[in-house]
Every structure is written in C-alpha cells, then in structure tokens.
Amino acid sequence: MTPYQRFLLALGLIFSLIFSGVAGYIVLEGWSFSDSLYMTFVTISTVGFGEVNPLSTGGRYFTIFLILVSLLVIGYIITTLMSFLFEGQLLHAMRER
Amino acid sequence: MTPYQRFLLALGLIFSLIFSGVAGYIVLEGWSFSDSLYMTFVTISTVGFGEVNPLSTGGRYFTIFLILVSLLVIGYIITTLMSFLFEGQLLHAMRER
Amino acid sequence: MTPYQRFLLALGLIFSLIFSGVAGYIVLEGWSFSDSLYMTFVTISTVGFGEVNPLSTGGRYFTIFLILVSLLVIGYIITTLMSFLFEGQLLHAMRER
Amino acid sequence: MTPYQRFLLALGLIFSLIFSGVAGYIVLEGWSFSDSLYMTFVTISTVGFGEVNPLSTGGRYFTIFLILVSLLVIGYIITTLMSFLFEGQLLHAMRER
Numbered sequence: 001m002t003p004y005q006r007f008l009l010a011l012g013l014i015f016s017l018i019f020s021g022v023a024g025y026i027v028l029e030g031w032s033f034s035d036s037l038y039m040t041f042v043t044i045s046t047v048g049f050g051e052v053n054p055l056s057t058g059g060r061y062f063t064i065f066l067i068l069v070s071l072l073v074i075g076y077i078i079t080t081l082m083s084f085l086f087e088g089q090l091l092h093a094m095r096e097r
Numbered sequence: 098m099t100p101y102q103r104f105l106l107a108l109g110l111i112f113s114l115i116f117s118g119v120a121g122y123i124v125l126e127g128w129s130f131s132d133s134l135y136m137t138f139v140t141i142s143t144v145g146f147g148e149v150n151p152l153s154t155g156g157r158y159f160t161i162f163l164i165l166v167s168l169l170v171i172g173y174i175i176t177t178l179m180s181f182l183f184e185g186q187l188l189h190a191m192r193e194r
Numbered sequence: 195m196t197p198y199q200r201f202l203l204a205l206g207l208i209f210s211l212i213f214s215g216v217a218g219y220i221v222l223e224g225w226s227f228s229d230s231l232y233m234t235f236v237t238i239s240t241v242g243f244g245e246v247n248p249l250s251t252g253g254r255y256f257t258i259f260l261i262l263v264s265l266l267v268i269g270y271i272i273t274t275l276m277s278f279l280f281e282g283q284l285l286h287a288m289r290e291r
Numbered sequence: 292m293t294p295y296q297r298f299l300l301a302l303g304l305i306f307s308l309i310f311s312g313v314a315g316y317i318v319l320e321g322w323s324f325s326d327s328l329y330m331t332f333v334t335i336s337t338v339g340f341g342e343v344n345p346l347s348t349g350g351r352y353f354t355i356f357l358i359l360v361s362l363l364v365i366g367y368i369i370t371t372l373m374s375f376l377f378e379g380q381l382l383h384a385m386r387e388r
C-alpha cells in the first residue's frame with residue numbers, strides 16, 4: 001500500500017469505529033444519537049469520564065468489544081505514523097551520503 | 098522548520114488547547130475558572146475522572162471537539178519527539194562510520 | 195526470540211493479564227464474572243469509567259497491581275512493535291542500496 | 292548518561308512521582324495513606340476512575356500539577372525506550388554489513 005492508501009485506511013477505520021459505536025449504543029441500549037456519540041468518543045479516546053447511562057450486560061460486552069477494536073486501531077495508526085517517519089528519515093539519510 | 102521552531106509550535110499548540118478548553122467551558126457552560134481549568138486538564142490528559150459539573154448538549158459537543166484536537170496534538174508531539182530521536186541517532190551512526 | 199515467538203509472548207501476556215484481573219475481582223471482591231471482566235477491561239485499557247462496585251482496601255491494592263502490570267505489558271507491546279518496524283525498515287533500506 | 296544511568300533516572304522519577312502524589316494528598320487533603328496511594332496510581336496511570344474523595348480547590352491544582360508531571364515522565368520514559376531501541380538496531384545493522 002502507498003502512504004496515501006494507508007492514510008485513507010486509517011481514516012476509514014476511525015470513521016467505522018465511530019459509526020459502529022454510535023449504532024451499537026442506539027440499537028442495543030436505545031440511547032439518543034447525542035448520548036451514543038458522546039459515549040463513543042469518551043470510550044475510544046480512553047478519556048472514560050463514566051458511562052453516559054447505566055449499561056445492560058449486552059451493552060457492557062459491546063463496550064468491551066469497542067475498547068478492544070479501538071486499541072487495535074490506535075496501534076495501527078501509531079505503527080503507520082512511525083513507519084512513515086522511519087522511511088522518510090532513512091531515505092533522507094541515504095540521499096545525504 | 099528547525100527543531101527549535103517545532104518545539105515552540107508544540108508548546109503553542111498545548112497552550113492554545115488549554116486556553117480554548119477553559120474559555121469554552123466558561124462561555125458555553127458558565128463554569129468558574131477553577132472548574133473549567135480542572136475539566137480541561139482532566140480531559141486533554143485523557144485521565145477523565147468525570148465531568149466536573151453536568152454538561153449541556155452544546156458542552157458535550159465542545160468536549161468531543163476538545164478530545165479530538167487533544168489527540169491530534171498528542172499525535173503531533175509524539176511524531177515530533179520520535180523524528181528528533183531518529184535524526185539524532187542516524188546522524189550519530191553516520192558520523193561513527 | 196523470533197518475531198513469531200515475541201508475538202505469541204505478547205498475546206500470552208495479555209490473556210494472563212485478563213485472566214488474573216477476572217480471577218482477582220471474583221476471589222477478592224466476590225463480584226460476578228460479568229462485573230469482573232468489565233472492570234478488568236476498563237482498567238487495563240486505561241479507559242477507567244469508574245469502579246464497577248465499591249472496592250475493599252484489598253481490592254484497591256489489587257487494582258494498583260493490575261494497573262502496574264498493564265503499563266508494563268503495554269510498554270513491552272509498543273517496544274516489540276517498534277522493534278519489528280525498525281528491523282523491517284533497516285533491512286529494506288540496506289537491501290535497496 | 293549510560294543506558295543503566297538513564298534506567299535508574301526513569302525509576303527514580305517514577306518513585307518521586309508516587310511519593311509526591313501520596314504526600315500531597317495526605318498533607319493537602321488529609322486523606323489516609325491508602326486513599327492517597329490509590330488516587331496517585333489512578334491519576335498518574337491516566338486510568339482516572341474518579342476522585343477517591345471530593346477535592347478542595349488546592350487539591351485540584353495539585354492534581355493538575357501531578358497530571359502535568361506524569362505526562363512529562365511518561366514522555367521521558369517512551370523517548371528513552373525508543374532511543375535504546377534505535378541505538379541497538381542501528382549498531383546491529385552496521386555490524387551486519
């Protein structure tokens with residue numbers, strides 16, 4: 001994949017994560033759009049102020065799933081960023097010599 | 098940009114983030130300076146003890162915005178730090194040979 | 195260790211951490227499996243919504259221990275990921291010349 | 292500084308941070324040792340379950356200070372870890388050729 005494609009993939013992953021979170025809380029818990037969006041951002045950013053409303057057992061397992069996928073996406077983004085950085089620095093260092 | 102300019106930019110971004118957070122909570126929610134400063138630090142550090150006072154819907158959207166910008170600034174700072182490290186290490190390794 | 199062995203070690207560390215967390219809260223606090231699993235994920239991901247139920251002093255010390263080990267495991271995983279990245283990039287750069 | 296000295300410095304910084312946090316909550320808020328230790332770990336790990344007891348305005352400013360210093364120490368440790376990694380990898384790559 002080219003850097004541009006990897007950047008698009010990272011953006012796509014983040015939007016899918018936000019969309020899944022919002023849809024999950026609306027469908028599983030019957031929360032409003034505003035509550036579900038806020039809960040999703042508070043969860044995937046790991047800020048974690050607290051559950052917006054009490055969660056059912058199903059909602060808790062969904063939240064565990066959302067946390068797990070968020071950590072994988074964060075890991076992918078950090079790895080991609082670092083890999084751009086190395087490539088750039090190495091190419092720069094090679095060209096300098 | 099020189100490393101010094103990038104360091105100044107990182108510092109400037111952090112101060113703008115803190116200032117925006119404090120101003121936002123004072124204007125949108127009518128909170129005290131102390132409450133707004135504490136909420137801003139608890140949010141942008143991702144410590145997230147909990148909302149200092151209940152948030153209006155507008156305040157929630159502002160908090161989502163603050164979280165998003167914080168993550169971008171954290172990403173910029175990590176990338177800048179790593180890029181200094183690579184440059185230093187690579188230059189050192191080249192000079193050694 | 196080969197990259198594959200280090201990957202298996204990272205997976206093993208994460209599963210041990212989750213298992214220890216769940217077992218700890220069930221044994222020390224008498225919580226349900228669901229409560230203990232949710233508390234463990236909320237803690238080791240650093241999301242930290244809040245304690246699922248009030249903690250005894252023993253449960254607090256166990257939570258401090260769980261946080262400490264989580265940070266060590268996160269550090270190990272980041273270091274391993276970065277070390278894969280460097281090796282790959284360096285080998286690639288060397289082969290290109 | 293040698294790697295061993297930097298490792299000792301990192302350990303020293305973490306212990307100073309924990310000691311300062313515990314001492315701060317005992318002196319400023321009159322909390323028990325157990326409450327102060329738990330609050331310190333929950334804060335510096337950014338888990339952030341919530342304040343163990345309500346904080347005075349002084350206690351809030353102390354918590355802001357503790358968060359700030361924690362982020363600096365985390366940044367120092369990540370930078371040190373990465374710098375060990377680069378050095379090791381670069382030296383290894385140079386020796387291979």
Ligand SMILES: [K+]
Pocket residue numbers: 046047048143144145240241242337338339
């Ligand atoms: K948190």
Ligand SMILES: [K+]
Pocket residue numbers: 047048049050144145146147241242243244338339340341
């Ligand atoms: K919290």
